[in-house]
Amino acid sequence: MPRRYVVGISGASGVLLGVRLLEELLLRPLEVHCVLTAPAELIMKKELGLDRQGLRRRFRAELRDKSLRLYADSELAAPIASGSFRTEAMVVAPCSVKTLSGIAHGYASGLLERAADVHIKERRLLVLAPREMPFSVLHLECMLRLARLGVVIAPPVMGLYPRPKSVKEMVDFLVGKLLDALGLEHELYRRWEG
């Protein structure tokens, strides 16, 4: 059975993080199940000039060979909605504070929140990259609640020690940190060696 990962992309700034994460995961012999919320699609259009069809074109080969499955948030009957569908881990990048709150409260109204809820109940690795600035007490309380359950809270916060020279290098650093959280090898940024 191929190792399966779930990627959730919700409606926060920095949708490129999720798209770049997909590209990196799909370089490996993995099966990736990705769910995009409707606000994420809106922001993807604004920030990347990419609509759902454009995204499908970008990952045409991976969709064809079924290493990538793409779902809308309304597809509640998708395999990742069930705990019986085995997966290694899930990453939500970027994670809006609305989705953060939904996950923290087990609301599970759409496929993304449901899949995250499944990862928590099945005690599988769940990594969230909440994107907001500044965070309110409400946001921080949701993060604390989830961190206490073992959820990895990995907001897209830059480290400047690799001296990034472009947005691409900055995004690669952040995606590299998400891959670190998943325990996957990569060379997306230069590690601090003292």
Ligand SMILES: Cc1cc2nc3c(=O)[nH]c(=O)nc-3n(C[C@H](O)[C@H](O)[C@H](O)COP(=O)(O)O)c2cc1C
């Ligand atoms: C252009 C744009 C940028 C946004 N950026 C953020 C953001 O960085 N963080 C956030 O939590 N919400 C942001 N929002 C608001 C969310 O998209 C909104 O709360 C939405 O309901 C989130 O739904 P979802 O979590 O189901 O995707 C943004 C909205 C727009 C239109």
